[in-house]
Amino acid sequence: MKKKWLFTPGPTPIPPETLLAMAQPIDYHRSESTVALIKDVLQKLKHVFQTENDVLFLTSSGTGGMEGAVANLLSRGDKVIVIQSGKFGERWADICTVFDVEVIPIDVTWGNAVEPQAVETLLTEHPDIKAVFATLCETSTGVLHDIEALARLTRVRPTLLVVDAVSGLGADDLQMDNWAVDVVVSCTQKGLMTPPGLAVVALNQRAWDAVERSDLPKYYFDFRKAYESGLDGSVPYTPAVTLLTALQCALDRICEEGIRNTINRHNHLATATRSAVKALGLSLFATSPANTVTAIRLPEEVDGKAFINLMLDEYGITYAGGQSQLSGKIVRIAHLGWMNENDVIVAISAFERGLMEIGCAVPIGAGVTAAQEVFHTFKY
Amino acid sequence: MKKKWLFTPGPTPIPPETLLAMAQPIDYHRSESTVALIKDVLQKLKHVFQTENDVLFLTSSGTGGMEGAVANLLSRGDKVIVIQSGKFGERWADICTVFDVEVIPIDVTWGNAVEPQAVETLLTEHPDIKAVFATLCETSTGVLHDIEALARLTRVRPTLLVVDAVSGLGADDLQMDNWAVDVVVSCTQKGLMTPPGLAVVALNQRAWDAVERSDLPKYYFDFRKAYESGLDGSVPYTPAVTLLTALQCALDRICEEGIRNTINRHNHLATATRSAVKALGLSLFATSPANTVTAIRLPEEVDGKAFINLMLDEYGITYAGGQSQLSGKIVRIAHLGWMNENDVIVAISAFERGLMEIGCAVPIGAGVTAAQEVFHTFKY
Numbered sequence: 001m002k003k004k005w006l007f008t009p010g011p012t013p014i015p016p017e018t019l020l021a022m023a024q025p026i027d028y029h030r031s032e033s034t035v036a037l038i039k040d041v042l043q044k045l046k047h048v049f050q051t052e053n054d055v056l057f058l059t060s061s062g063t064g065g066m067e068g069a070v071a072n073l074l075s076r077g078d079k080v081i082v083i084q085s086g087k088f089g090e091r092w093a094d095i096c097t098v099f100d101v102e103v104i105p106i107d108v109t110w111g112n113a114v115e116p117q118a119v120e121t122l123l124t125e126h127p128d129i130k131a132v133f134a135t136l137c138e139t140s141t142g143v144l145h146d147i148e149a150l151a152r153l154t155r156v157r158p159t160l161l162v163v164d165a166v167s168g169l170g171a172d173d174l175q176m177d178n179w180a181v182d183v184v185v186s187c188t189q190k191g192l193m194t195p196p197g198l199a200v201v202a203l204n205q206r207a208w209d210a211v212e213r214s215d216l217p218k219y220y221f222d223f224r225k226a227y228e229s230g231l232d233g234s235v236p237y238t239p240a241v242t243l244l245t246a247l248q249c250a251l252d253r254i255c256e257e258g259i260r261n262t263i264n265r266h267n268h269l270a271t272a273t274r275s276a277v278k279a280l281g282l283s284l285f286a287t288s289p290a291n292t293v294t295a296i297r298l299p300e301e302v303d304g305k306a307f308i309n310l311m312l313d314e315y316g317i318t319y320a321g322g323q324s325q326l327s328g329k330i331v332r333i334a335h336l337g338w339m340n341e342n343d344v345i346v347a348i349s350a351f352e353r354g355l356m357e358i359g360c361a362v363p364i365g366a367g368v369t370a371a372q373e374v375f376h377t378f379k380y
Numbered sequence: 381m382k383k384k385w386l387f388t389p390g391p392t393p394i395p396p397e398t399l400l401a402m403a404q405p406i407d408y409h410r411s412e413s414t415v416a417l418i419k420d421v422l423q424k425l426k427h428v429f430q431t432e433n434d435v436l437f438l439t440s441s442g443t444g445g446m447e448g449a450v451a452n453l454l455s456r457g458d459k460v461i462v463i464q465s466g467k468f469g470e471r472w473a474d475i476c477t478v479f480d481v482e483v484i485p486i487d488v489t490w491g492n493a494v495e496p497q498a499v500e501t502l503l504t505e506h507p508d509i510k511a512v513f514a515t516l517c518e519t520s521t522g523v524l525h526d527i528e529a530l531a532r533l534t535r536v537r538p539t540l541l542v543v544d545a546v547s548g549l550g551a552d553d554l555q556m557d558n559w560a561v562d563v564v565v566s567c568t569q570k571g572l573m574t575p576p577g578l579a580v581v582a583l584n585q586r587a588w589d590a591v592e593r594s595d596l597p598k599y600y601f602d603f604r605k606a607y608e609s610g611l612d613g614s615v616p617y618t619p620a621v622t623l624l625t626a627l628q629c630a631l632d633r634i635c636e637e638g639i640r641n642t643i644n645r646h647n648h649l650a651t652a653t654r655s656a657v658k659a660l661g662l663s664l665f666a667t668s669p670a671n672t673v674t675a676i677r678l679p680e681e682v683d684g685k686a687f688i689n690l691m692l693d694e695y696g697i698t699y700a701g702g703q704s705q706l707s708g709k710i711v712r713i714a715h716l717g718w719m720n721e722n723d724v725i726v727a728i729s730a731f732e733r734g735l736m737e738i739g740c741a742v743p744i745g746a747g748v749t750a751a752q753e754v755f756h757t758f759k760y
Contacts, residue, residue: 004405010618011406019403022622025384026391026575028698059577060440060600061617067600098599189618195406197439197577197620217597219478220440220447237441238390238569240577240620242402318408 002316007347009139009167009293009320011189011196012337018193018249022242029241035233037244042230044251047259048169048192049184049202051176056226058199059240062166062187065199067095068221069162069183073207075215076100078130081122083114086140087323088164092133099216104129110141110326111295113288116149123153130210131160131182136168140323142286142295142332144172148179155180160207166190170254171266171292171336182207188243190292191266193250193337197243203227253338264380266291269335269344272374276348279370280355280362285330293320293334302360304328310358315350341375382696387727389519389547389673389700391569391576392717398573398629402622409621415613417624422610424631428549428572428639429564429582431556436606438579439620442546442567445579447475448601449542449563453587455595456480458510461502463494466520467703468544472513479596484509490521490706491675493668496529503533510590511540511562516548520703522666522675522712524552528559535560540587546570550634551646551672551716562587568623570672571646573630573717577623583607633718644760646671649715649724652754656728659750660735660742665710673700673714682740684708690738695730721755 006013027034038057045055058064070092074080078101082093085108093103104122108114114134123129134150137143147163154161160182165174169184170191176184183203189196203211203223211223225236254262270291274284277296285295298304304321305328311317320332333347348367355362386393407414418437425435438444450472454460458481462473465488473483484502488494494514503509512534517524527543534541540562545554549564550571556564563583569576583591583603591603605616634642650671654664657676665675678684684701685708691697700712713727728747735742 006406006408008408011408011621014406016403019405023399023403025399026386026394026569028386028388028391028700029576031692031698060444061619063617064440064444064600095599098597100597187618189406195620195622196409196618197623217478217480219475220444221600237443238567238576239441240575240623241391242575242622243577243620312411318411320408 004316005346006318007333008318009190009332009334009336012193012334014193014195014246015249015253015338018246021245021249024245026241029235029238034241037248038230038235039233041244041248041251044255045200047255048251049176050174050178050259051202053176053202053204054227054230055200055202056223056230058201058221058226059197059237060199061196062185062199063091064221065185065187065201066091066164068201068218068223069185070095070099070101071216071218071221072214072223073160073162073183073210074099074101074130075213077102079104079126079128080131080133081106081119081129082133083108083119083135083145085112085114085135085143085145086110086138088138088140088166089135092164096133111143111285111287113143113145116146116153119150120153123157123159129159131162133162134164136163136165136174137172137290137292139167139293140326142289142293144288144290147174147181151179151181154182160210167292167336168290170259170262172290173263176202188247191337192247193253194246195243197240198247263291265340266335268378268380269339269341270294272344272371273333273335273348275370275374276367279366280352292336293332295330295332297330299360302355302358304331307331307354307358311350311354314357315354317350344371384696385726386698387713388698389570389712389714389716392573392714394573394575394626395629395633395718398626401629402626404625406621409615409618414621417628418610418615419613421624421628421631424635425580427635428631429556430554430558430639431582433556433582433584434607434610435580435582436603436610437619438581438601438606439577439617440579441576442565442579443471444601445565445567445581446471446544448581448598448603449565450475450479450481451596451598451601452594452603453540453542453563453590454479454481454510455593457482459484459506459508460511460513461486461499461509462513463488463499463515463525465492465494465515465523465525466490466518468518468520468546469515472544476513491523491665491667493523493525496526496533499530500533503537503539509539511542513542514544516543516545516554517552517670517672519547519673520706522669522673524668524670527554527561531559531561534562540590547672547716548670550639550642552670553643556582568627571717572627573633574626575623577620578627643671645720646715648758648760649719649721650674652724652751653713653715653728655750655754656747659746660732672716673712675710675712677710679740682735682738684711687711687734687738691730691734694737695734697730724751
């Protein structure tokens with residue numbers, strides 16, 4: 001009786017009513033009902049982005065939204081700061097380089113968050129910096145960056161703050177309007193509890209002004225076309241209608257819960273997970289851990305890849321391993337999207353048993369007990 | 381008891397077993413089973429492309445595949461021929477222009493196919509032409525272009541033939557290897573009976589050689605990255621896993637039928653539809669009509685938009701209207717993907733009744749009778 005549990009930081013589990021909504025006969029993308037669907041989805045996304053700005057969507061992975069941000073905001077030879085603290089920060093730099101944008105990197109040790117002071121120093125040294133590219137939750141390390149602090153630096157300067165909130169949106173707080181974040185990029189298969197295939201992007205007026213000045217080539221990811229057509233629920237190219245239907249289900253859930261509650265729930269689950277990790281005598285990889293995913297440093301004697309395989313084969317549990325330089329060294333357990341206390345208990349209890357089975361002695365039961373104490377003591 | 385019927389040239393109806401396959405719990409994109417799924421899909425696509433070349437996929441609409449073809453094959457200032465005979469031919473030119481590629485257009489009257497002689501003349505005048513951009517079925521007019529004839533011109537020259545087979549693949553014949561077509565771009569929501577959200581592209585060795593020389597910026601649509609990761613079933617970015625599952629179902633059906641039979645079936649359905657149109661005293665818009673979709677010129681007294689709306693409201697039937705300059709002037713009935721004789725009979729019978737209802741006298745029953753005669757007389 002093997003049951004599968006998915007604890008990867010994307011794709012995240014899809015609620016069954018969403019799965020079944022996708023099993024409806026497909027509709028024409030220019031029908032009245034699809035037009036209404038698109039308008040509804042774009043309206044509800046504003047609540048999740050905590051913004052009054054319009055949101056646009058693209059049929060692509062989140063990386064398509066990231067490429068779009070670079071190609072639509074900048075011009076050849078522009079100078080930008082990229083905060084690199086993991087695989088996804090590096091992706092911003094890779095995209096900028098492809099488009100002949102000059103990157104001034106801030107290299108942060110993996111597992112750490114950027115010091116806002118380091119960004120401020122660079123911004124002062126280079127007043128011609130057009131944008132700062134940051135990451136809300138660096139999925140590869142589980143680190144949460146202090147986007148509010150970065151926004152305090154950019155909003156008083158003619159410098160845009162562009163945030164990859166691919167994994168973090170809906171799990172870690174990101175108050176686009178209150179903090180004055182200029183551009184937020186995310187996608188569907190994380191906190192939005194929808195299969196992968198749609199990127200979602202919001203821009204404020206400063207960002208749209210930059211779009212007007214941009215000379216980089218873009219066609220499919222042209223934000224103006226996506227935005228303008230979205231206003232009347234139309235689309236420039238055939239969109240992933242099925243995924244829009246799914247996204248509407250997810251947004252209905254989040255709007256019903258309320259985004260502040262959604263974020264608090266994620267914080268609650270993350271707090272319990274971190275507490276469990278410590279109770280097991282293990283350590284967190286991230287110095288400032290995100291609500292999205294918990295990265296756990298494995299004891300040196302544990303072969304991380306073997307552990308991930310064991311968990312899947314014996315327990316039906318999918319955790320994520322480490323990427324790039326962290327391969328085999330960490331385990332990442334997501335508490336993201338369609339998750340509550342019961343899922344976290346499953347994730348932790350299986351983790352305990354798996355570690356014992358692979359020969360890493362941990363105080364069995366200590367993890368779930370610690371999580372229980374958090375769940376019992378705190379309400380959200 | 382209204383039943384809905386979708387006769388648009390994309391999205392096309394999805395078989396119920398595919399809809400239900402998408403309702404399975406989602407899997408991690410780096411799991412063994414997803415890796416196997418990706419490999420299987422890419423292998424089976426070769427059969428549909430009638431090629432031994434490897435096929436790659438992108439999470440995007442078909443237009444993303446078109447942009448990828450331009451960005452991966454060419455360099456700034458390259459000169460290309462674009463055959464413009466409708467909305468989708470024009471799209472090739474728009475993309476090339478965005479990327480600073482010089483376009484020599486061949487403007488073909490909408491409804492007509494390109495004369496290969498016109499292409500040959502230009503190729504001789506401009507021996508430095510890097511590529512010819514063509515369209516298999518121009519969806520906006522229902523025209524089939526003679527790709528085999530174009531390939532005869534390009535295969536003896538150092539000029540690539542790049543074909544938009546977005547709507548035509550699997551319906552109109554395109555023998556990539558036999559004809560020596562260099563690049564074929566398509567996507568899922570047409571002949572492949574899968575929801576929109578994936579583009580599929582095949583390149584031959586000449587095209588890959590051009591990719592090596594290309595200096596245009598590309599990141600998300602980088603064909604080499606997509607191709608190399610596809611070899612071992614991995615992916616550079618989170619793909620639309622759900623749509624890959626659906627695509628596998630569709631490919632199983634097509635491989636079982638056999639691509640030659642699939643194309644013959646589409647030809648059979650198209651022949652019957654054209655015969656019905658003529659029997660009703662109406663005329664085809666395309667001089668060389670495709671198997672994919674039949675574009676019908678409406679009598680001047682018929683308001684095309686009102687007719688499309690009537691068909692949807694009263695009959696539950698979605699046809700496609702005309703686009704751009706053809707808005708209100710034509711009706712397009714697709715016989716594409718998951719369709720057989722019964723669907724065509726429904727499409728034609730409703731068409732007859734709808735025309736009568738909107739005040740356009742046609743010999744009622746003549747259309748379905750003509751279709752029946754085709755179905756009864758010819759086997760495929």
